[in-house]
Amino acid sequence: MSDVLLLTGPPGSGKTTVARLVATDAPRPTVHVTTDEFYRAIRTGFVPPYLPGAQRQNEMVVDVIVATVAVYARGGYDVVVDGVIGPWFLAPFRAAAGDWRLSYVVLRPDLDTTLRRGRSRGGVELTDADAITGMHGGFADLGELEPHAIDTSSLDPADTAAEVRKAVASGDYLLNT
Template sequence: MSNVLLLTGPSGSGKTTVARLVATGAPRPTMHLTTDEFYRGIRTGFIAPYLPGAHRQNEVVVDAIVATVSVYARGGYDVVVDGIIGPWFLAPFRAAAAAGEWTMSYVVLRPDLDTTLDRGQARPEPELTDADALTGLHGAFADLGALEPHAIDTTLLDAPRTAAEVRKAVASGDYLLSA
């Protein structure tokens, strides 16, 4: 059975760097899927995903991501998905996990706002660096409700230490989501 890790959090939280470390050091064949590439592939009609008018586009992109994850999982690969996957986008992943019989862990990297802004604004183009957008995305992950135990405060952690915490979290089984 394949294992899927949804590694999420606001822009600037270190998802891509940490996902790369987790996937590279994995004990089984593992695919690192960066959701940003699915958005960057839209060449005409692209709407920044955090804008109000992007809802339908985001639904289509999430469906494409879920389909891709399913193909790799069905092929025997574990998948580390890095991207902004808030609780509002979990239903399609849960449905696919149930149908595809793969396990799924959900880990939210959540540094404090100042750290998120520092990290986010220091990134190169084409990454999101706008302070208002970064602040809004940070706020979207500030209260996860029932999923609050899935958040890891990474304010004081560098990438290797964060990757170690993510591996430990997934291994504990406490971050599994039910399908």
């Protein structure tokens, strides 16, 4: 049985850096899937995923990500998925997870830390303070999934990766499928 970890949180929370560490140091064959690459693949007609008009696009991209994860899991790989995967996008993962153990971990530094980290990124990464603030708010109240959040405000990437590994190993971050 494959393990699938959905490692999420707002932009700037450290998802990609931590996912890379968790996948690279995994004890079993593991794949790191970065959801940003699926969005970047859209060359014409792309809508920034945080805009209201992106809902249809976002649902389609999530379906493609779920299909990719399913193929890797069927092939015997564990999968670490990093991206902005709020509770509103969990249903397709849950539906596909018949033969995987599905864990959900939310990296949630405080807003000031998230903004500082997010705005200091370079390249094609999202650095807009209003967009980061809005997405941070989307993870502020997770309802029944609140126990899946880890405050990473004072943790560096290595310490965050250690906390994520510990969280997943505990079994407390598994999602009911």
